Amino acid sequence: MENHPPATTPISTKDANFENARRSVTYHPSVWGDYFLTHASDFSEFSTGEVEELQKLKEEVRKLFVTTPDDPLHKFELIDAIQRLGVAYHFDNEIEIYLKSIYDTNHLECIGKEDNDLHMVALRFRLLRQQGYDLSSDVFNKFIDHEGKFKKSLINDNNIKGILSLYEASYFGIQGEEILDEALEFSSSHLKSMNQIRMIKTLATQINEALKTPILKTCVRLGARKFMTIYQDDDSHNEILLKFAKLDFNYVQKIHQKELHDVTRWWKALDFKNKLPFVRDRVVESFFWAVSDYFEPQYHLSRKFLTKAIAMITAVDDIYDNYGSMDDLELFTNAVERWDYSCLNYMSTYMGHCYKALLDFYAEIEDENVKIGISYPVHYAKEEMKNIIKGYYEEAKWFYNNYIPTMEEYMKVAFVTGGPSMLTTASLAGMGNLISKEDFDWVVSGSLMTWAAVKFGRLMNDMAGHGADPKFSAVDCYMKENGASKEEAFAEFEKQLKKALKDINQECLQPTAVPITVLMRIRNFARVIELTYKPGDDGYGNPKTATKGFVQCLFIEPVPI
Structure with a gap:
């Protein structure tokens, strides 16, 4: 593949080859549909x-x-x-x-x-x-x-x-x-x-x-x-x-069932199935991720925010990877930077639906924090969402120009698009006064732990999707830069994953930079990433894999007493 520098100016994507390439992915449909809406009566409360x-x-x-x-x-x-x-x-x-x-x-x-x-x-x-x-x-x-x-x-x-x-x-x-x-x-x-x-x-x-x-x-x-x-x-x-x-598991399961019913109803009301039919419906899997990060009853608001953040960024990711033209992506990126409903006047219909849903979600975060008299959580959450979307735009320009970046270039952008900072700030915004402004500063500061979690998530994701996803990944970057085979790239990444795990361990030892409550969000993010993504097996992209069984045993089947 010929190597060209990435474009730095607005790009028009009327080119048919580009359009065909960016629309070539067909995602597996949801295996759950309206299950957690239609079966709500099955999820009775504890007596x-x-x-x-x-x-x-x-x-x-x-x-x-x-x-x-x-x-x-x-x-x-x-x-x-x-x-x-x-x-x-x-x-x-x-x-x-x-x-x-x-x-x-x-x-x-x-x-x-x-x-x-x-x-x-x-x-x-x-x-x-x-x-x-x-x-x-x-x-x-x-x-x-x-x-x-x-x-x-x-x-x-x-x-x-x-x-x-x-x-x-x-x-x-x-x-x-x-x-x-x-x-x-x-x-x-x-x-x-x-x-x-x-x-x-x-x-x-x-x-x-x-x-x-x-x-x-x-x-x-x-x-x-x-x-x-x-x-x-x-x-x-x-x-x-x-x-x-056993009894506690079933009690908490009923709490999760009610929450899953509520977020499924929110997702259905967005009507992305009809308005953005090309994006993945993974709201149930998103909730599974949130529960893997916070399962305790008192973190219900954090689970809701994290679930919605994952579902929304999945939709945005699909637009940038597989559907939007570069003209649309530039417009959407600039609109997110402005963060103003008036931008809807200049957007195509499909992008307007996504943009409004995004702003409405963060308005919900802001409203919940205003109730307890704080404003800083939504500021950090918004800024990290802006950053991740700017990162998606950079990746889209690479793809359009057939430019495979160096590993250093790729991982610099991946630090943002990998998701830990955006997802962590969105979820911590549901913890109210338990999380200080200084804690948020640490999350977005590029700490050793955040870098380790990014590397962990990015490499696991790219190894799982290599060969199935048309866009390039860390595997392609490493192979091109080092003249290496896929097997050699995977072997190197396994070494880096082990190092990243040790770095996360180090950051969790006292004295810690932030409360353990914050650190566990990032540690749990790495856990669910490793559970979901295996080499050649994307458990998020394909919900018919082991993820289906995880959802069933956590949210449908109670433990026999």
Whole structure:
């Protein structure tokens, strides 16, 4: 492909080749349609008796936490179960107080017989790192032999839980922690080669799930649904905790069903199906993304804003990628910069529908924030939407000119079009006074964590869509710039993805630049990206993939009590 510099002046796109190329994508239709509207009557609310039982069980679990013997391993396993069952948000204070006391005691010097127990050491390390405590990875030195490798004596049938815990802990490493790189290689290779026939069934299931999706990469809500089955089959499970987790899951599911009904009604009222038939209908999948970022009941407004932001930017993305002429795209880009309803007077009908829906959505964000007396959230949300659309326009000019940028050029624009800043500001705008102006400043400042999340999202997306999407991607840029094959590009990107994950881990360790509530939005964004996009498998573009099953188990099927 001949290389030309990108255009810097307005471009007319009456050229037939351009029009054919930009209209060549046919998206899979929604698999849900009006399901969450027509089946609203199926989603009944919890009865007063069920709510009272839920509250009673919650207090019993709280007592369980307090009365568990002061044995670190038992306490750690209880905390781990509470977190993996998706109910830790009820006990944040209790968990924080206990883990802080463990960190304060252990981070300078680890002593005691339990420190020779690999399961104990690895579980403690993971729980503390998850909580943001920078416990040194040197705690694993005692398990290393004179050649710098993990001791072969660790590999035995009595230490399977220890190897599994080491595997899960190894994902929480940061740059320079070679011992955790070695831990991952050691543990994963042995977990894959173990004879599962002799294992307890629950342990074998846990290993298989871990190898597919380690805890660090697990979306909390989906992980909880899967772990309930594993935990239930474990003879040592606590019946009170399990029943509470199931009841709480179903209670929260009903909240999500009502929210999904409401956003589906909003999307249907926009009538994009008729007015913009060429854009993807992914409002249900957008809500799934929002729930993967915030599932807790108190974040209902953030979920609504994030769902609408994803659905809207999907429509805009489809216009820029596959439908709009460059004349229209320039007009739309300038109109978004002005952010004024009067621009509708100069737009074509299809663009006017999208533009008005966009402005109406951000007016909704502004109205909600005015109610509590703040104005800064909508300012940041608007500016990031303006930036992402300007980025889309730059990408459209590259495509029209058959210009494949360098990786540096591509990733500079991808920092904006990758979405974390725009989506994060839109969702944080639903958290009111919990998020300060300084927190928003950090989100848009180009931090290490945001860059890592962008790289994670962009590379995963491009690897998933390569070969199916007519526009070029990071894969094409890397191949052209380095004279590399697709396989070589993918291998390089896998290295960059691992580095990005470590950078995200680093940013989540105390002291943090912003509250963990903000950091978790970006961490969860990376989690749902990895869940949705696999090489050659775009779970957002094609909702008939695993995403359909995710929606079904989270929003349709309750957990059997």
